[in-house]
Amino acid sequence: MSTPQKPWIVGVDVGGTFTDLFVLNEHTQEAQIIKVPSTRGQEAKGFMNGVAKILSPLELALPEHERAGSEVARISTIVHGTTVGTNALLERKVAKTGMITTRGFRDVLEMRRRDRPQTWGLRGSFKPIIERPFRKEVDERVLADGTVHTPVDLEQVVSQAKALLEEGCEALCLFFINAYANAQNENEALAALKEVWPNPYITVASEVLPEIREFERCSTASLNASLQPVVGGYLGRLEAQLKEHGFGGELLIVQSNGGVMSLQTASELPVRTALSGPAAGVIACAQVAKASGFLDVITGDMGGTSFDVSLIANAQASLASQTSIEFGLVVRSPMIQIETIGAGGGSVAWVDGSGMLQVGPQSAGSFPGPACYGRGNTQATVTDANVLLGRIAATRPLGAGSLKQMDVALARLAIQTGVADPLGLDVHEAAEAILTLANAKMAGAIRLVSIEKGHDPRQFAYMPFGGGGALHVCAMMREVGVSVGIVPRYPGVTSALGCVMADMRHDAVQTLNQALNALDIKSLKAQIALLSKAAQSRLDASGVLFTQITELVVLDMLYQGQTHTLSVTLDPGEITLESVQVNFERAYQDAFARVLKGVSIRVLNLRYTKIGVRPKFDLSILAPKGKTSQEVLGTQRIYHQKAWWDVPRFDRLALPVGACIQGPAILEQLDTTVWIEPGFKGTVDAMGLMLITVA
Numbered sequence: 001m002s003t004p005q006k007p008w009i010v011g012v013d014v015g016g017t018f019t020d021l022f023v024l025n026e027h028t029q030e031a032q033i034i035k036v037p038s039t040r041g042q043e044a045k046g047f048m049n050g051v052a053k054i055l056s057p058l059e060l061a062l063p064e065h066e067r068a069g070s071e072v073a074r075i076s077t078i079v080h081g082t083t084v085g086t087n088a089l090l091e092r093k094v095a096k097t098g099m100i101t102t103r104g105f106r107d108v109l110e111m112r113r114r115d116r117p118q119t120w121g122l123r124g125s126f127k128p129i130i131e132r133p134f135r136k137e138v139d140e141r142v143l144a145d146g147t148v149h150t151p152v153d154l155e156q157v158v159s160q161a162k163a164l165l166e167e168g169c170e171a172l173c174l175f176f177i178n179a180y181a182n183a184q185n186e187n188e189a190l191a192a193l194k195e196v197w198p199n200p201y202i203t204v205a206s207e208v209l210p211e212i213r214e215f216e217r218c219s220t221a222s223l224n225a226s227l228q229p230v231v232g233g234y235l236g237r238l239e240a241q242l243k244e245h246g247f248g249g250e251l252l253i254v255q256s257n258g259g260v261m262s263l264q265t266a267s268e269l270p271v272r273t274a275l276s277g278p279a280a281g282v283i284a285c286a287q288v289a290k291a292s293g294f295l296d297v298i299t300g301d302m303g304g305t306s307f308d309v310s311l312i313a314n315a316q317a318s319l320a321s322q323t324s325i326e327f328g329l330v331v332r333s334p335m336i337q338i339e340t341i342g343a344g345g346g347s348v349a350w351v352d353g354s355g356m357l358q359v360g361p362q363s364a365g366s367f368p369g370p371a372c373y374g375r376g377n378t379q380a381t382v383t384d385a386n387v388l389l390g391r392i393a394a395t396r397p398l399g400a401g402s403l404k405q406m407d408v409a410l411a412r413l414a415i416q417t418g419v420a421d422p423l424g425l426d427v428h429e430a431a432e433a434i435l436t437l438a439n440a441k442m443a444g445a446i447r448l449v450s451i452e453k454g455h456d457p458r459q460f461a462y463m464p465f466g467g468g469g470a471l472h473v474c475a476m477m478r479e480v481g482v483s484v485g486i487v488p489r490y491p492g493v494t495s496a497l498g499c500v501m502a503d504m505r506h507d508a509v510q511t512l513n514q515a516l517n518a519l520d521i522k523s524l525k526a527q528i529a530l531l532s533k534a535a536q537s538r539l540d541a542s543g544v545l546f547t548q549i550t551e552l553v554v555l556d557m558l559y560q561g562q563t564h565t566l567s568v569t570l571d572p573g574e575i576t577l578e579s580v581q582v583n584f585e586r587a588y589q590d591a592f593a594r595v596l597k598g599v600s601i602r603v604l605n606l607r608y609t610k611i612g613v614r615p616k617f618d619l620s621i622l623a624p625k626g627k628t629s630q631e632v633l634g635t636q637r638i639y640h641q642k643a644w645w646d647v648p649r650f651d652r653l654a655l656p657v658g659a660c661i662q663g664p665a666i667l668e669q670l671d672t673t674v675w676i677e678p679g680f681k682g683t684v685d686a687m688g689l690m691l692i693t694v695a
Contacts, residue, residue, distance in 0.1 A: 006076035006249060011499030012047055013081040013277045014038055015303050018467065019046035020671075021053075022496035026076075029621045033493045035671055037367070044238045047080070051245075073246035077544075079499035080238075081254040081277040085231045085270050089129070089325045094226035095171045095201070097130050098164035100157060100189065101218075102177040103137040108218045117327045126328045129226050134169055136160035140189075144513075146182035154192045161196050171201035173225035175218050179206040180511045201228040208269065209332055211605055212511040216322060216332040223331060224271035231270035235263055250543055252504070256335030258283045258317055259505020259611065262542040271331055275323070277495050278308040279336040282317050284498030285463045288488055290315045291619045292687045296460045297486070298446055300476065301495065302469040304383075305363040307343040309445040310336055311455060318449070334507045334609075339448050343441045345383040345468040346370055349415070349434040351422040359438045371414035372406035380418045382438050382468070384411035385431040390638040391471055391675050393649075396668065428639050439472055443479035450480075461486050465494035467672055473692055474663070474677035485692030487682075489622040489653075492671025504544055504612040506535040509605055515560070516581060516601040525575060527606060528553060535610035546612035556605035557584045559596050565604050566591060623688035628656035636666050640677065652690065659684045662695060 011022040021034040034053050038046045051072055088094050099106070109128040117126065138160060140152035164172065172193065179186045183206040190204055205221035239251060253266035254276040266273060278301055285299045295315045301308040311318050322332035342361025346369060349359050359382065368375035370383040372394065386392045387406050394406040412427055420430035450457040461484040464473045473485040488494050508531045512519070532551065539549065553572045556565035557580075568584045580603070585595045633649040645664050652667035652674055660683045661667065663676035667690065674690060676682050681695040 006074050008075040009077045009079075009500055010051070010075055011079050011081075011280070011496040011501075012050065013280060013493070013495035013499060014047060014083060015277060015305070015495070018304065018492075019050050020493040020496040021050040022490070022493050022500055024500055024617060026615075026617065029617070031621060033490050033496075033671060035492060039367075044234065044241060047238060048241055048245075051075075051078075051242075072242060073248065075247060076249045077252065078242070078247070078249065079252045079254060079260055079502065081280040081495055081499050082231075082234075082273055083275075083277050084234050085227050085273045086275060086325065088227060088230045089223065089274070089329055092127075092129075093230070094129065095229035096134070096169050097171040097173060097222065097226040098134040098136065098161075098167070098169035099130050099173045099175060099222065099225075100136050100138055100160050100164075100193075101175045102141060103139055105175075105177050105214070106132070106135040106137050108175075108215055109135070109222060112215055112219075112328055112330075128222070129329060130173065130222050134164060134167060136164065138189075140176055140185045142176065142178040142182050142185055144178050144181060146178070148182060148184055152176070152185040152189050154188065157189045157192050158196055161193055165196075165198070170199070171203070171225045171228050172197060173203045173205065173218075173222045175205040175221055177214060180210045180212055180217065181513075183207075183210070199229075201225065201232070203228065208271070209509065210511065211332065211509045212513060213332075216330055219328075219330040220271060220332045223325075223329060224269060227270040228267070231273060232267040235267055239263060252542070252544070254280045254499055254502055255505065256323075256331075256333065257319065257505055257507060258336050258498075258502060260499075260502045260614075261504065261506065262538065264541065265506075265538055272333055274325060274331055275308075275335060275338055275340075278310070278338050278340070280498030280502060281308070281465055281495035282310045282312065282336050282338070282498070283502050284494045285465065285488070286312045286315055286317055287501055287616075288494075288497075288619060288687070288689070289461065289463060289486060292486070292685055292689055294461045294484070294486060297463050298450060298457060298460045298480075298482065300442065300446065300462065300464045300466075300469055302442070302464065302466040302472065303344050304346040304369075304467065305342070305344040305365060306340050306347075307442050307445060307466075309339045309341075309442075309449050311449045311453065311460070313455070318453075334607075337449065339445045341441055341445050343382070343438050343445075344466075345381065345386075347382050347438065349380040349382070349385070349419050349437075351419060355422070357419065357423065357433055357437055359434060359441060370406075370411070372408065372411040374407045374410055378414055378417075380411075380414040380434065382434060384414055385434040385438075386468075386471055387411045388415060388431045389428065389435070389640070390636055390647075391666070392673055393636060393666075393668070429642065432639065432642070435472075435475075439475040439479055442472065443476060446476065446480050457482050463488065465491040467492045470667075470672045470674040472675075474675065474680045477680070477692065477694075483693065487674055487690040487692065489688040490669075490671055501616065503614050504539060504542060504546070506538050506610050508535060508608045510608075511605050512555075512603050513605075514603050516557075516577065516584075516603055519577060519580070519603055521575060521577060524606065528572065528575075528608060531606070531608035532610060535608065539610065539612045542612075544612060544614065547615055548613045550611045550613065552607075552609040552611070554607040554609075555580065555584075555603050556607065557601060557603050560600040560602055567607075619687055623686060624653070624656055624684065627654075628659075629654045630656065630659050630661075633668075638664065638666070638675075640664065645678070655684050655690075657684050657686055657688070 141150040203225035347360035667674035
């Protein structure tokens with residue numbers, strides 16, 4: 001909790017185009033949003049630029065004698081969602097990393113699962129994150145049952161480490177086969193490595209992922225090792241800059257699972273920050289939608305670079321046990337299930353060699369940005385199409401004022417030369433074609449997380465966020481068939497809002513690999529207690545006060561002979577062989593409509609989660625209050641479905657609760673624009689959300 005001297009809690013999301021901040025004063029219950037351009041490669045710069053604006057205008061409205069000398073010193077907690085790690089992996093801008101592994105297993109990273117980039121393709125290439133010359137072998141061997149067959153040769157370990165240092169490696173991954181069953185050899189090797197390795201960047205696979213399946217463990221540990229200097233260095237520089245400006249509070253980092261972790265944990269396990277920004281947005285959507293009575297929601301985060309989609313069922317985000325950052329770069333760690341495609345506002349529209357229009361995955365980002373930004377880009381983007389068609393007013397500020405106005409002529413030129421002329425279309429038809437294709441791609445991503453997972457999207461609401469999401473809300477409703485669109489109060493900073501709302505969470509896993517009838521319940525409870533103690537120590541070390549602490553115990557189970565597991569949730573207070581079997585058979589029946597009588601059951605992994613619940617604020621403070629107005633600000637000429645419309649403009653944040661706006665209409669606010677198409681209407685609910693329905 002914050003104090004009167006430090007009333008500010010700040011959520012910061014550093015995206016590819018903008019850095020967003022959501023600032024909450026817990027004592028006055030006032031909120032502020034800030035949006036500044038991101039600087040690729042200097043992410044801390046945008047972060048600090050945003051922090052510098054925190055006390056304007058709320059604090060500056062106070063008498064001078066009541067103001068603080070340093071705005072940063074008055075912040076109690078900063079919660080940061082970052083894409084630094086993800087971008088580093090995608091761009092292969094990671095630390096030069098070496099590996100020491102069991103003799104005969106240096107090629108696990110390249111063998112993977114004997115898969116290929118294109119399932120039906122004849123060609124494909126893959127470059128491991130650790131190149132083969134830097135993967136060194138030593139003599140050691142642990143059997144699958146945990147028996148140490150061959151003790152580790154520590155002289156070889158030290159010799160190989162010195163060789164890697166001479167070859168310029170900055171980070172090191174230690175990966176021994178079957179170490180999940182017994183980490184003795186890895187632990188002995190680590191002790192020897194600490195005597196010769198000059199920095200703390202050593203990742204031990206059994207500590208990152210003590211779970212069966214060698215490739216996933218090797219890949220996750222390798223990626224973590226390659227990210228430690230990058231993410232750890234960034235967080236260290238950020239912490240130092242904050243301290244220089246007087247910050248003495250807690251700096252927390254959002255994880256891919258939607259929880260937060262301490263700065264120290266994030267530096268040790270940076271692989272858990274992959275997709276942390278989008279994950280925070282999903283957490284915010286789940287809580288905001290639930291507060292307004294919507295439990296089943298599909299979210300769509302349309303930023304400047306990408307479109308990220310996730311599904312929330314019964315107010316809970318869908319979790320995946322692993323994901324691929326790109327082909328072959330597998331991370332096995334609990335994370336919110338998010339599908340990402342290149343369909344952001346800055347996504348480039350282009351015509352391929354066969355004469356087909358394409359959108360993305362290339363993006364103009366924030367610099368130079370879309371052509372209409374006037375910063376030198378000449379390629380058409382989704383934002384250029386929206387500007388040319390009038391859906392974004394070029395003469396009004398964009399990104400909370402970070403861009404004063406846009407150049408329609410440059411947008412027209414980019415679309416004319418890059419799309420209209422090659423396709424033989426009128427420039428406005430070409431712009432609408434760009435949006436139609438972008439909408440089709442986004443709808444496809446929504447179907448991927450709903451229909452292909454067994455969910456009927458018609459039973460879900462759709463919540464767009466990000467700077468561009470609300471421009472396409474009606475199009476997504478038409479394409480996918482959802483009945484309600486929910487536009488958050490501040491769509492452009494929803495991920496930053498989620499940072500403030502997220503709880504602290506720690507996940508752990510331990511492979512058991514036992515038949516159920518041989519499972520020792522006493523030993524299982526002892527293992528749960530060990531994982532609980534380790535998780536609690538991380539919570540305690542964070543320095544954060546929690547309103548409550550909860551835990552979740554899950555077993556990965558399957559029938560003998562099967563490959564894929566089923567997650568079975570247990571009551572931590574009532575774990576018996578009978579309850580485990582009953583819960584497994586119930587889950588199997590729900591998933592497959594039958595159970596396999598007479599087939600033995602196996603318990604593969606124990607998964608443990610401990611959640612420290614952080615204080616929550618009343619979301620109703622974001623609702624309209626004070627002076628409201630439904631006055632039309634003017635009209636805006638918009639091209640829609642091959643016709644021009646004179647569309648009324650409204651100040652979205654000034655609309656009172658209960659206001660109903662018939663489409664076509666444009667709703668403007670600092671962080672986004674809402675486009676209500678003809679045939680739709682928008683109603684402001686008690687929480688300040690704009691509910692879009694068919695008129």
